[in-house]
Amino acid sequence: MNTIWADMRDGIDDGLMEEAGRILQSGGLVAFPTETVYGLGANALDPEASAKIYSAKGRPSDNPLIVHIHRLDSLDPIVRTVPRKALVLAHAFWPGPLTMILDRSSLVPSSVTGGLDTVAVRMPDHPVALSLIQAGGGYIAAPSANTSGRPSPTTAQHVRDDLNGRIEMIIDGGSVGIGVESTIIDLTETLPMILRPGFISIDMLRSVIGEVKMDPGLHSEDPAFRPKAPGMKYRHYAPRAELTIVEGSEEHVRAAIDQLARSAISRGLTCGIIAADEDASAYHAGIVRSAGSRAKEITISQHLFGILREFDDLGVDVIYSESFDTPQIGAAIMNRLIKAAGHHILSV
DSSP states (O other): OOOEEEEOTTSOOHHHHHHHHHHHHTTOOEEEOOSSSOEEEEETTOHHHHHHHHHHHTOOTTSOOEEEOSSGGGSGGGBSOOOHHHHHHHHHHOSSSEEEEEEBOTTSOTTTTTTOSEEEEEOOSOHHHHHHHHHTTSOEEOOBSSSTTSOOOSSHHHHHHHHTTTSSEEEEOOSOSSOSOOEEEEOSSSSOEEEEOOSSOHHHHHHHHSOOEEOGGGGOOOTTOOOSSTTSSSOOSOOSSEEEEEESOHHHHHHHHHHHHHHHHHTTOOEEEEEETTTGGGOOSSEEEEEEBTTBTHHHHHHHHHHHHHHHHHTOSEEEEEOOOOTTTHHHHHHHHHHHTTTOEEEO
16 A cells, blocks of 8 residues: 655645545545644544554554544534533543543444443544544544554654555654643543543643542553553553663662663663653663653653654663653653553662
């Protein structure tokens, strides 16, 4: 398959957008930018089209997809009811990096929801994404546009590296603004629960709708656990190298990573280190990459997946990462890191 490269970094190309819409409405796949990561889109109301997503990504079929909409009144047809809290959250955070789990209507194929009676819905905050949803018929099912399990794509080139020749079109909208996937909140429970942390923090949600809790399934490693939202069950975001997170006081973490790196190098291994701007100069062994500043935490989320992919390209054998438990999106960053590391954490 010849994958079309559609450059929209300088604005929406109407002709290419019309072509992208035709691809989606005829059952094809289009990768596109959002404010979080790049998504791999298909017509959400076409069971055969959504099935192509699983095939292209190598994604387990019980891992639900998110339905993307471009206007609020698109919500009613795809859910059984719209709870008051959903409307409150939509008015507060849509368009934006928030996904809501609601009871699905019969209009949504079970192939999109992983066989569940619920559907994940969000309205992205990106002009290219919103234009594509409209051109494609109003409903796009889209997970991240990467090979399943690999670090999520934050540039169109990342998508090309994974999916070129396997999908019909890649839309290049430049680097994304946030760099980690949307927050997912389940509104089908009596007490709303966060199934995946993201840029919209638990405190932000509580300020709008009251009490919210974190789902204990977030940390489940049980192979029998059935995911209710993307990213809950399977190892995600993983580099090819073995990744270890080192946590503790900053001084102890720096000393431990430096020692671990020197030990790995002495054994003939290539070692990568992920550090904050504030600490990067303290390391003198291995390949050091700064994810960003703890004082400006969004820079860490913007760069994390790109660094993991760079280490893949460099062929490193082991990676040691500092912990990034920052105030607003630290939970999201650490959720992605922990899954990438397969829950391999060293406390010092």
